[in-house]
Amino acid sequence: EVHEAPLLDADSCAADSSLSADCLHWKECEVDFASELGSGEFAIVRRGVHVPTGRACAVKCIRLANGCGACEEREVRLHGSLEHSNVCQVLGSFAGEAALYVALELCDGGDLYGFLQENLGIKVNIDETRRISCGLLSALAYLHRQRVVHRDIKPANIMLQCVGGQRGRIVKLADFGKAMVCPRGGSLSGHGTFPYMPPEQLSLIHISEP
Numbered sequence: 094e095v096h097e098a099p100l101l102d103a104d105s106c107a108a109d110s111s112l113s114a115d116c117l118h119w120k121e122c123e124v125d126f127a128s129e130l131g132s133g134e135f136a137i138v139r140r141g142v143h144v145p146t147g148r149a150c151a152v153k154c155i156r157l158a159n160g161c162g163a164c165e166e167r168e169v170r171l172h173g174s175l176e177h178s179n180v181c182q183v184l185g186s187f188a189g190e191a192a193l194y195v196a197l198e199l200c201d202g203g204d205l206y207g208f209l210q211e212n213l214g215i216k217v218n219i220d221e222t223r224r225i226s227c228g229l230l231s232a233l234a235y236l237h238r239q240r241v242v243h244r245d246i247k248p249a250n251i252m253l254q255c256v257g258g259q260r261g262r263i264v265k266l267a268d269f270g271k272a273m274v275c276p277r278g279g280s281l282s283g284h285g286t287f288p289y290m291p292p293e294q295l296s297l298i299h300i301s302e303p
């Protein structure tokens with residue numbers, strides 16, 4: 094069953110990049126950090142536990158560019174406004190001296206890139222393929238109804254949450270660092286990771302409102 098929030102006010106979300114008070118309701122002292130789950134060019138993700146609730150989570154530590162953090166705050170605000178069963182949920186966030194910490198729901202199945210590497214040369218079950226494909230398409234359809242363009246769809250940004258062991262993986266789209274709200278009647282310039290960029294992005298054609 095797909096669950097999604099009512100349509101967000103995309104215009105106000107695009108215009109106001111500041112973090113609302115409720116988006117920073119966690120405190121650093123409330124989180125116990127554990128092992129590293131992964132890292133990228135601008136962020137490190139570590140396993141964590143929210144002590145007051147005992148909930149396990151994945152904490153994304155985003156290094157602030159030039160100590161400013163406006164772009165990073167916009168990412169958290171936009172991601173936090175989304176609610177869909179195939180979009181990785183933002184649980185809370187807090188600011189540090191040189192980083193912004195975002196707590197996300199823990200996806201214990203890793204990412205799609207790792208899944209494909211583990212199954213290299215092995216035919217993936219058709220039901221599994223259908224489940225992953227439908228979950229991703231459902232997330233994208235929801236984003237486009239919000240006029241949100243992710244701009245960095247790739248296997249490493251598609252998380253898998255296991256339900257009932259290894260069977261029944263649920264897709265969770267993550268990493269909204271390059272996502273933007275497309276203005277009504279407007280367009281966005283191309284962004285993404287080179288091997289996964291569609292032709293219109295590679296040719297620098299602007300992306301119209303979905």
